[in-house]
Structures are given as C-alpha cells and as structure tokens.
Amino acid sequence: MRVLICPDKFAGTLTASEAARSLAAGWHESAPGDETVLRPLADGGPGFVEVLAEALGGRRLPVTTVDPLGRPVTGEILLVGATAYVESAQSCGLHLLDQTERDPNVTTSYGLGLLLAAAVEAGATEVVVGLGGSAVNDAGAGMLAALGAGPVDVGGYALPYGGAVLGAAEALAGRPQLRQVRLVAATDVDNPLVGLHGASNVYGPQKGASREDVLRLDAALEHFAGVLGTAFGVPGLATLPGGGAAGGIGAALLALGGRVVSGISLVTGLIGLEAELDAADLVITGEGSFDHQSLRGKVAAGVAGGARDRGLPCVVVAGRVETGYREAAAAGVTELHSLVEHFGSEERAMAEAARGLGEIGARLARQWSR
Known part of the structure; x- marks a missing residue:
C-alpha cells in the first residue's frame, strides 16, 4: 500500500517534518511492508x-x-x-x-x-x-x-x-x-x-x-x-x-x-503534491487544530479536497478537533482523529505529541493496510 503523509506543523509542539516522521514510524510498526511517502506542508505560516x-x-x-x-x-x-x-x-x-x-x-x-x-x-x-x-x-x-x-x-x-x-x-x-x-x-x-x-x-x-x-x-x-x-x-x-x-x-x-x-496551492505545486496524490492509496494529513478556519484554505482542507477529487480516502489527524464531522466530510475528510481525544487531556497531547502521532499512525495502519 502507498500512503501519502502530508501534514502541516502542530503549532507549539512539532514541525511538519517531525509530525510526518512520527506518523510514518507508527504506520511501519503495524505495516512494515507498506510504502510511506512524506511530503510535509505549509500554507504560508510558520514552517x-x-x-x-x-x-x-x-x-x-x-x-x-x-x-x-x-x-x-x-x-x-x-x-x-x-x-x-x-x-x-x-x-x-x-x-x-x-x-x-x-x-x-x-x-x-x-x-x-x-x-x-x-x-x-x-x-x-x-x-x-x-x-x-x-x-x-x-x-x-x-x-x-x-x-x-x-x-x-x-x-x-x-x-x-x-x-x-x-x-x-x-x-x-x-x-x-x-x-x-x-x-x-x-x-x-x-x-x-x-x-x-x-x-x-x-x-x-x-x-x-x-x-x-x-x-x-x-x-x-x-x-x-x-x-x-x-x-x-x-x-x-x-x-x-x-x-x-x-x-x-x-x-x-x-x-x-x-x-x-x-x-x-503554491506549496503543493512546488513540491509536486498532485503527482503524489495521483499515485497514493490513502492520504494522511493534519495540523495542530482542525477547526472552522481549517476549512477556509488551510493545509488539511486543501489536501482533503485533492483526495476527494480523486476518490481517495483522506484521514486528518489533529492536535484537537473543533469542527463537526459533517462539515469535515463535505471538505473531503474520511476520518478525524485528535491527540486530545487519544490521550484524554490537552496537556498530554501537547507534551507527548510525537508519541501520540506514532500510536495513531500504528492504529491507522491496522485499520487501513491491505
């Protein structure tokens, strides 16, 4: 299976590259034979x-x-x-x-x-x-x-x-x-x-x-x-x-x-994300907070829209989720996962973000890998 991992930063905790590596490491714990393609993203802000x-x-x-x-x-x-x-x-x-x-x-x-x-x-x-x-x-x-x-x-x-x-x-x-x-x-x-x-x-x-x-x-x-x-x-x-x-x-x-x-759009064009989306079986993206602003041109919504246009499942992993599942689904999001929900507290989500992303990545592999 070819998994495209393309998150934004998790503000205050992880850079986009660190988040992508954590998700990929977790995925390979459960599905070591799958191919993960890492394309960290930014929308103009930090990173x-x-x-x-x-x-x-x-x-x-x-x-x-x-x-x-x-x-x-x-x-x-x-x-x-x-x-x-x-x-x-x-x-x-x-x-x-x-x-x-x-x-x-x-x-x-x-x-x-x-x-x-x-x-x-x-x-x-x-x-x-x-x-x-x-x-x-x-x-x-x-x-x-x-x-x-x-x-x-x-x-x-x-x-x-x-x-x-x-x-x-x-x-x-x-x-x-x-x-x-x-x-x-x-x-x-x-x-x-x-x-x-x-x-x-x-x-x-x-x-x-x-x-x-x-x-x-x-x-x-x-x-x-x-x-x-x-x-x-x-x-x-x-x-x-x-x-x-x-x-x-x-x-x-x-x-x-x-x-x-x-x-x-600028960043995805420069790094060739469209071609990677064409070749992927599953897309994982994410950011620190997935909220109503995320649906107005930020990384996760942009990636989800590209996945939706290709009929690809797109999973969003965020530090916290503050938007409804119906709105997310309309933007092309198949599943939503949050570190706050995973750990049960915002303090642990901030302090152990890398570990949490790895654990969620492993769980997603068990669920999605062929």
Whole structure:
C-alpha cells in the first residue's frame, strides 16, 4: 500500500517534518511492508521556508532581524534561482512572544522589512512572502518603515510602531527600496483588511486585543488603507481579499504591487503534491487544530479536497478537533482523529505529541493496510 503523509506543523509542539516522521514510524510498526511517502506542508505560516527548503533545496541564508517587540532574532531567506522565499512568522510570529507580551497596539512588522531587504540585497528578482501566525496588526507599517517608507504624521514625524497609532498617519516617509522586485503574498486566509471579517476583528483577540482595542485598530487600519492607497495608487485597498493576512501585511504587499496567492496551492505545486496524490492509496494529513478556519484554505482542507477529487480516502489527524464531522466530510475528510481525544487531556497531547502521532499512525495502519 502507498500512503501519502502530508501534514502541516502542530503549532507549539512539532514541525511538519517531525509530525510526518512520527506518523510514518507508527504506520511501519503495524505495516512494515507498506510504502510511506512524506511530503510535509505549509500554507504560508510558520514552517513555510523549512518545508520549501526540504523540497526544493536552494540556499538558506541567515538574516539578523527583530521580533514583534524589536528584540534581535535570527531569520532566514531561501534562495532558489532568482526567487527568494521569506516567512513573516520568523520575525512577526505570535510564537515569539509570551502570553503577557501580546499587544497588537504596539507590535511591529519591522523585522519582515529587514528580511525583504536582505532578499533584495541577495539578488532576488521575485520575493514570495509566507503570511500567517503573526502577532502584529499594523498593516505592514513596520515593514514599510524598514524599507524607508514608514508612516509619518501631519508634521512629517515618524510614527511609533504598532497598529494603534496609524489613525494619525498622514503620508509615507518615502518610496520603499525594493529595486523593482516582484512580490507575492502566500497566505492561508482571504480576509480583507478591515470590517467584520477584517484583520482586527477576526485575528486581533488571539493576539491580545480587547474589544476596545479591536474597534480602535480597525478604525486605524481603515484610515491607513487610505494613506497607502493614495501613496501607491491602489483604490479600495481596505476591502481587497487577502489584505487582512498577517495583521494587514497582505494589504501593504498589495499596495506595493504584489499579488496574493493561496499558500497551500503554491506549496503543493512546488513540491509536486498532485503527482503524489495521483499515485497514493490513502492520504494522511493534519495540523495542530482542525477547526472552522481549517476549512477556509488551510493545509488539511486543501489536501482533503485533492483526495476527494480523486476518490481517495483522506484521514486528518489533529492536535484537537473543533469542527463537526459533517462539515469535515463535505471538505473531503474520511476520518478525524485528535491527540486530545487519544490521550484524554490537552496537556498530554501537547507534551507527548510525537508519541501520540506514532500510536495513531500504528492504529491507522491496522485499520487501513491491505
């Protein structure tokens, strides 16, 4: 039997590669004669560069950058020919902050601007930016500042970092230094920048925003969208699909002439997942939390849809499952399994994720292997 194992990361516990290896090891305990094909995946969020580097090779260049609070961290860019791949979560990621440090009023995307500048200096003519898992809500203002085009107030003074102050933005300090590089935003969401389904309302609370913060941030981003639209000649920026990705970084990339693509579609295309699906007898995918957002373009739903189109069974293994089986089945999921259910507690699911995936993999082999 040929089993395709293609999970996303299990946030806070395992990378996509580690999750795939754990599932495969468990499968081979029960069915050592079967062939397992491992294709770790990402949708633009954490793990985007690692997954592509594993599949494509290329050069990984370390870059000194900063986290959402301006503290030094190390990121990297992946160069494959003249295309550079960067990951916003390496500098803007929610995982870089403790729970008490999360505050989208002040967190900044400045570090992503440093990664973009490094990609330009490395000679890239196209930069693909993976968006997801961010701690920021500044519509890319910090990123633009790192590129020499930060927001300024009516007096021409640079604004502090964060999303809350953007209501005072009057213009940009200059033009971003990108040397005509083509920009691509790879994202797992299609939310607009503002409104009920915008960056602040949907993702602000998980980044530490109160209800009052959400209202203030949404108004500030709506104002800043007008500033960006005027500066770059892009009307309607506040409502463009994908503009709300990564706290509004998507909108800034759109203003710079970039295009938004599906992160999971980009990754699956680059690593040749379609051909692997054609050759598989069973597909196993998964992620940390399988919930209603998973059905809107994330890894597990994208894989399940491809399996459904080929009449293949698709098993989803997640840290926890928070969506109904009927909705999952409609997306192409044959079975759902969770580590929380397997262990009986979220604490053990987090602490023993690799072991749990191995045990579930062994159980699935006993059930499915010929």
